[in-house]
Amino acid sequence: MKAITVANDADYSLCWQEVPDPTCGPGEVLVDIHATAVNRADLLQRAGNYPPPPGASPYMGLEMAGVVAATGETVTQWQPGDRVLGLLSGGGYAERVAVPATHLLPLPAERDFTWGAAICEVFLTAFVNLFREAGLRTGETALIHGGGSGVGTAAVQLCHQAGAKVIVTAGTDAKVACCLALGAEFGVNYKERDFAEAILAHTDGVDVILDIAGADYLVRNMRLLKSEGRLVIIAVLTGAEAQIDLLELQKKRLRLIGSVLRSRSDEEKTAIIAAFKERFWPLLVDGRMRAVIEDVLPIERAAEAQDILRQNRNIGKVVMQVRP
Ligand SMILES: NC(=O)c1ccc[n+]([C@@H]2O[C@H](COP(=O)([O-])OP(=O)(O)OC[C@H]3O[C@@H](n4cnc5c(N)ncnc54)[C@H](OP(=O)(O)O)[C@@H]3O)[C@@H](O)[C@H]2O)c1
Numbered sequence: 001m002k003a004i005t006v007a008n009d010a011d012y013s014l015c016w017q018e019v020p021d022p023t024c025g026p027g028e029v030l031v032d033i034h035a036t037a038v039n040r041a042d043l044l045q046r047a048g049n050y051p052p053p054p055g056a057s058p059y060m061g062l063e064m065a066g067v068v069a070a071t072g073e074t075v076t077q078w079q080p081g082d083r084v085l086g087l088l089s090g091g092g093y094a095e096r097v098a099v100p101a102t103h104l105l106p107l108p109a110e111r112d113f114t115w116g117a118a119i120c121e122v123f124l125t126a127f128v129n130l131f132r133e134a135g136l137r138t139g140e141t142a143l144i145h146g147g148g149s150g151v152g153t154a155a156v157q158l159c160h161q162a163g164a165k166v167i168v169t170a171g172t173d174a175k176v177a178c179c180l181a182l183g184a185e186f187g188v189n190y191k192e193r194d195f196a197e198a199i200l201a202h203t204d205g206v207d208v209i210l211d212i213a214g215a216d217y218l219v220r221n222m223r224l225l226k227s228e229g230r231l232v233i234i235a236v237l238t239g240a241e242a243q244i245d246l247l248e249l250q251k252k253r254l255r256l257i258g259s260v261l262r263s264r265s266d267e268e269k270t271a272i273i274a275a276f277k278e279r280f281w282p283l284l285v286d287g288r289m290r291a292v293i294e295d296v297l298p299i300e301r302a303a304e305a306q307d308i309l310r311q312n313r314n315i316g317k318v319v320m321q322v323r324p
Pocket residue numbers: 038039040041121122125146147148149150151152169170171172175212213233234235236237238259260261262309310312313314316
């Protein structure tokens with residue numbers, strides 16, 4: 001098969017080239033990939049800063065949609081020819097991948113592979129962090145930083161559908177406008193106004209924050225949280241080291257939560273996917289929630305596709321077509 005490999009040069013050049021085929025172990029399914037999508041983590045992996053977890057494919061790509069080519073021992077729920085989408089620990093930037101059978105969802109007949117490739121990583125990340133880690137409840141208020149990102153556009157919709165109020169920050173007015181259209185009630189362009197001041201002028205605080213910024217936002221995030229508020233940090237785009245006022249943490253009874261999806265065990269991912277499928281999957285299938293897609297490029301243009309994320313130009317997902 002072919003996969004995107006990373007050259008050992010200064011630019012970490014990408015090349016679509018022949019590599020060995022993956023093999024399908026017990027409990028796994030071999031999928032012919034039709035589409036995959038770019039995630040921020042891919043940029044880190046490309047530069048050698050986010051190695052795949054043990055046992056994962058060495059290639060980039062955390063999600064895909066395709067057609068089942070073969071099934072391993074003990075797999076009964078999938079047959080060759082089934083159209084699927086799935087969460088991967090790696091290997092999406094390729095023609096074929098082996099994936100645990102329980103990490104797949106059925107691609108609805110009326111949806112195409114582009115749609116399927118844009119769902120898993122961002123919806124499952126938003127879901128696990130908002131609902132399982134932070135315990136977001138109906139009627140509470142959630143603040144989503146990076147509202148225009150892939151994860152952000154998924155998070156806004158999940159909060160809205162769960163009956164929570166949603167506030168976002170984003171770096172352009174177009175990203176804020178997209179979030180308002182997806183169900184956010186208030187948004188701040190953080191490049192034009194201090195987000196904490198703007199949010200405190202609008203509301204008396206928030207219950208849950210999904211944060212991607214880390215260090216530079218920590219003090220303001222803690223200020224914005226109401227008593228018993230929960231701050232989930234899923235990335236540290238402004239830095240990883242910060243000072244924390246433990247007295248404020250204690251007095252407001254705050255919870256500070258760090259979280260990663262990729263390195264969780266297969267069993268944990270299976271449970272997350274099953275819980276997501278039960279609660280939110282029907283809303284995606286019937287169109288009440290949607291995959292927000294900025295662009296679709298052929299996999300041979302993976303470097304260009306990644307540049308869109310690197311330059312923060314995307315609203316939602318950038319998808320790559322592997323087969324026509
Ligand atoms: N922990 C996990 O399991 C997990 C899983 C998936 C994703 N993530 C993380 O979640 C984030 C979103 O992922 P994604 O793939 O959806 O990313 P994405 O679409 O590339 O969006 C990331 C957005 O972050 C904003 N941003 C960039 N630098 C920033 C900075 N210094 N301060 C504030 N905002 C900044 C940019 O939007 P603006 O124009 O608004 O600045 C950018 O578009 C990424 O950081 C990713 O690593 C974590």
